[in-house]
Every structure is written in structure tokens, then in C-alpha cells.
Amino acid sequence: MAGKVAAFFGAQDLTQGKPMRGLIQFSVPLLIGNLAQQLYNTVDSIVVGKYVGDNALAAVGASGPILNLLLVLFMGIATGATIMVSQYFGARQHELLSTTVGNTITLTVLSSVFIMVVGPLVTHPLMTMLNTPEDIYADSCTYLIIIFLGILGGAGYNILSGVLRGLGDSFMPLVYLVIACLLNIVLDLLFVVSFHWGVAGVAIATGIAQLVSAVLCLIRLLNMKEIVVVPRSSLRLHKELVLRLTKLGLPSGLAQAIFSLAAIVVQSLTNSFGTEVIAASIIVMRVDGFAMMPNFTFGTAMTTYAGQNIGAGKIDRVHQGTKSGMLLGLIVSSCLTIMILLFGRILMGWFTNTQAIIDLGFHMMCILAVGYIAMSVTQGLSGVMRGAGDTMTPMWISFITTVVIRVPLAYGIAFLTRGAEFPKGNPDCLYISLLISWVLGAMITYALYRRGKWKHKAVATTAVDS
Numbered sequence: 108m109a110g111k112v113a114a115f116f117g118a119q120d121l122t123q124g125k126p127m128r129g130l131i132q133f134s135v136p137l138l139i140g141n142l143a144q145q146l147y148n149t150v151d152s153i154v155v156g157k158y159v160g161d162n163a164l165a166a167v168g169a170s171g172p173i174l175n176l177l178l179v180l181f182m183g184i185a186t187g188a189t190i191m192v193s194q195y196f197g198a199r200q201h202e203l204l205s206t207t208v209g210n211t212i213t214l215t216v217l218s219s220v221f222i223m224v225v226g227p228l229v230t231h232p233l234m235t236m237l238n239t240p241e242d243i244y245a246d247s248c249t250y251l252i253i254i255f256l257g258i259l260g261g262a263g264y265n266i267l268s269g270v271l272r273g274l275g276d277s278f279m280p281l282v283y284l285v286i287a288c289l290l291n292i293v294l295d296l297l298f299v300v301s302f303h304w305g306v307a308g309v310a311i312a313t314g315i316a317q318l319v320s321a322v323l324c325l326i327r328l329l330n331m332k333e334i335v336v337v338p339r340s341s342l343r344l345h346k347e348l349v350l351r352l353t354k355l356g357l358p359s360g361l362a363q364a365i366f367s368l369a370a371i372v373v374q375s376l377t378n379s380f381g382t383e384v385i386a387a388s389i390i391v392m393r394v395d396g397f398a399m400m401p402n403f404t405f406g407t408a409m410t411t412y413a414g415q416n417i418g419a420g421k422i423d424r425v426h427q428g429t430k431s432g433m434l435l436g437l438i439v440s441s442c443l444t445i446m447i448l449l450f451g452r453i454l455m456g457w458f459t460n461t462q463a464i465i466d467l468g469f470h471m472m473c474i475l476a477v478g479y480i481a482m483s484v485t486q487g488l489s490g491v492m493r494g495a496g497d498t499m500t501p502m503w504i505s506f507i508t509t510v511v512i513r514v515p516l517a518y519g520i521a522f523l524t525r526g527a528e529f530p531k532g533n534p535d536c537l538y539i540s541l542l543i544s545w546v547l548g549a550m551i552t553y554a555l556y557r558r559g560k561w562k563h564k565a566v567a568t569t570a571v572d573s
Contacts (some may be wrong), residue, residue, distance in 0.1 A: 120415070121415045121416065126427045127431040134408040136277045139285075140268075142400060143281070149393045150292050156390075161382065161459055162242050165386045169234075178261075181261075181266060182363045183361075187356025190410065192207055192270050192414075193415045193418065194496070195418065197419040198420075205337060205341050207348055208337050209338070209342045210341065212342060213344055214349070219258050222255060222262070223255060230251045237378060238378050240385070243382065246305065260321045264283070267321060267328060274335065275411065282323075283323035290315070291316035294311070294315060295309055355498050357498075365509055376517055380531055384467070390455050390458045394447060394454050394472060398443055398479050402440055402485075405432050408490070409428070409429065409494060410491075411494065412491075413493075414495070425491065432491075436486070437484075441479075441480060484552060485548045485549045507547075507548075508548035518536075519536075
């Protein structure tokens with residue numbers, strides 16, 4: 108039975124067969140994997156909120172934007188690798204495929220070492236700059252520093268699973284992620300409940316579990332000899348390939364950096380509202396992660412699908428697959444959003460026993476609800492453009508929606524709603540601004556997709572000097 112399941116959801120050649128069937132086969136394990144990935148942070152928050160307290164929960168949340176900002180390097184490598192691997196796989200350019208995979212492994216190690224050194228050094232200055240409340244400052248710094256020191260596991264899994272997805276394999280990364288997630292839950296309970304290590308225990312558990320998943324991905328990749336061979340020579344950095352990977356991945360990394368910088372600026376605003384709003388916001392973001400998951404899933408699936416078919420020169424299949432992917436994303440995202448709204452209070456009660464925080468968090472989720480439909484459009488079409496090799500357009504869309512629209516709106520609404528009831532402004536500004544930026548982002552993305560410049564960005568048709 109397990110063999111049949113693995114065969115059905117194994118490495119997919121998305122240049123053949125019906126687009127809808129291929130996307131479903133590829134997306135289902137990817138969606139389950141994203142759910143498991145979200146459980147990492149969710150379980151951390153539940154364990155901390157229930158067994159340590161609301162301040163510890165807020166501490167983990169306050170550190171999030173900084174962590175995301177310093178992870179943009181990995182996001183860039185992962186995106187560039189997925190695009191190149193999928194296009195070279197679709198074009199059957201085996202030598203370039205092998206060298207790209209080897210170079211990606213080397214870049215993962217080098218970038219991880221960089222973050223392990225730089226991350227702990229900048230933690231305290233950044234948390235001070237954000238005006239982190241004194242009652243959560245120490246725990247926030249502790250959590251961040253430990254996560255940075257164990258970053259190789261998280262980086263390794265995210266980048267190597269991206270390579271596997273580029274090869275059409277979304278099943279085995281799912282298996283490894285589920286294993287790591289279960290290990291993370293056990294270690295969370297052991298370190299926090301039994302050993303009383305607080306937020307440090309949560310960070311250590313996450314680092315160990317992610318390292319296990321990274322090692323398993325590497326073993327899987329090295330054993331896929333029927334698809335790609337990774338000799339030692341491929342680990343030596345190839346200037347042309349590294350530049351190409353950087354050119355493709357940098358815009359996506361910058362887009363994530365822009366989003367993270369905006370989140371840091373907004374986090375400073377969130378911090379001004381006090382610990383209760385910070386705790387409610389981290390719960391909202393955890394639940395939001397599940398609501399947003401179909402959008403990210405089908406966006407990632409469309410990147411691989413478009414990459415393989417662009418590499419194979421099958422532009423008609425790209426258009427067919429885009430329609431199928433958008434339909435899947437809209438249906439699943441809508442259903443999941445309705446479920447979260449129906450059961451939102453119950454979900455938020457998993458994180459805290461404080462009724463005021465539960466009520467505030469649910470109110471914020473209701474503001475965001477319609478935005479998930481808009482984000483399914485943005486993520487799906489951006490995935491197609493990235494897969495084709497156009498990573499600049501999604502970067503500019505991210506810049507416009509976050510820097511030009513969301514941040515000014517959040518601060519503007521906060522300023523205009525100051526009064527006796529809300530001395531610092533109405534906290535709703537945090538999510539009203541986000542909703543508006545999502546809706547406008549979907550409109551901009553659709554217009555630029557229709558313009559069609561992404562069709563001429565393929566990298567597999569470009570020679571690489573030896």
C-alpha cells in the first residue's frame with residue numbers, strides 16, 4: 108500500500124498527461140507538507156502559551172519578523188534552485204541539472220554558516236530598535252539566538268526540498284517533514300513541560316527536528332541516481348550557474364526581505380499597543396498560516412509546473428495548467444477560510460486561556476477573511492511567472508503592496524483613530540491595512556500576468572559557459 112502511495116505521489120514529469128491530474132498529484136503532498144511545516148511554529152506557540160504563559164507566547168511572536176528578514180538569503184537560493192532545476196529537468200539538460208544541484212548544496216552550507224555568525228551578533232540591537240517590551244525582551248533574544256545557531260537544519264530542509272520539488276518529487280519531502288514535525292512535538296513537550304527550559308527549549312526542539320529533515324532530504328537527493336547524479340565535482344561552485352541562480356533567486360529573496368522589513372516596521376507599531384495585542388497577533392498569524400497555506404501550495408506547484416513546461420517549450424500547457432491551478436487554489440482556499448471563521452475561537456483557545464486575547468484574535472481574523480481569496484490569485488499567478496524565470500515582477504508587486512500600501516496605511520489608520528479609547532490608535536489598523544494590500548496586490552498581479560512578458564524569461568534555453 109505504501110509503495111502504491113509513493114508511486115502515485117512520487118517524482119512527477121509535469122510536461123506529460125493532463126495538467127489538472129498532474130497538479131493534484133504534485134500539490135496534495137505539498138499541501139500536507141505545508142500543513143506540517145506550519146505545525147512547527149504552531150506547536151511551539153501552543154506549548155509556550157499553555158505551559159509558560161502569554162508573555163512567553165508574545166516573546167516568540169515578537170522575534171518572528173527579524174528571523175524572517177535574516178532568512179531571505181535561503182529564500183533566494185531555494186527559489187533560484189527550484190526554477191533552474193525544474194527547467195533543466197524539463198529540457199533534459201542532465202549535466203547542467205547535476206551541477207545546479209551540487210552548487211545548491213554548497214551554497215546552502217555557506218549561507219548557513221554566515222547566518223550562524225551574523226544572527227546572534229545583531230539580535231540584541233534589533234530587538235532594542237523594535238522597542239520590544241521589557242517583559243518579553245530577554246525571552247525574545249534567547250529564542251532568536253538559538254534558532255540562528257541551529258539554522259543549518261531549517262535552511263537545509265527548505266532549500267533541498269525545493270530542489271526535490273523542482274525534480275517533481277513532493278512526496279518524500281512530505282514524509283521527512285512529518286517525521287520532523289512529530290519529533291518536534293515530542294521534544295517541545297520534553298524540553299518545556301518536563302525540563303522547564305521555556306522558550307529556549309522550544310527553539311532547541313525546532314533546531315533538532317529541522318536538522319533531521321534536512322539530512323533525510325540530502326540522503327534522498329543523493330539516492331535519486333535515475334534522475335540526477337551529484338558527483339563531488341558538482342559541489343565546486345560554477346561561476347555562471349551561481350550568477351544565474353542569484354539572478355533568479357535574488358528578486359524573490361528581496362521580495363521576502365521587503366515583506367520582512369515591512370513586518371518589522373509594523374511589529375514596532377504592534378509592540379506599541381502592548382503585550383495583549385502582541386499575543387493576539389501571534390495567534391492570528393499562526394492561524395493565518397493555515398488559511399494561507401493553499402495559496403502558497405498552489406503557487407509553489409505552479410512554479411514547478413511552469414518551469415518544467417517552459418523548459419520543454421510547451422507554453423500551451425502552461426496556460427492550461429494556470430487555469431487548473433487557479434481553480435484548485437480558489438476552491439481549497441475558500442473552503443479552508445470558511446472553516447477557520449466557523450471554528451476560529453476554538454482554534455485560538457488552543458494557544459491561550461485568556462478570553463480577551465481569544466476575542467481580539469478572532470476579531471482580527473474576521474477582518475482578514477476575504478483577503479485569502481485575493482491572495483490565491485496573487486500566489487498562483489506569481490508562481491507561474493517565477494517558474495518561467497520572471498522573478499522581478501513578483502518582487503515589484505511585493506514592494507508596492509507592502510512598502511507603498513500596507514505600511515503607510517497601518518500607521519495612517521493608527522494615527523487617525525487615536526482617542527480616549529485607543530491612545531495609540533485602533534489595533535484594527537494592523538489588519539485593515541493588510542487586507543487592502545492583499546486585494547490591490549491581486550489586481551496588480553493579474554494585470555501584469557495578462558501582459559505576458561514572463562513568457563520570454565526562460566533560462567534553460569540559455570547556454571552556460573564551462
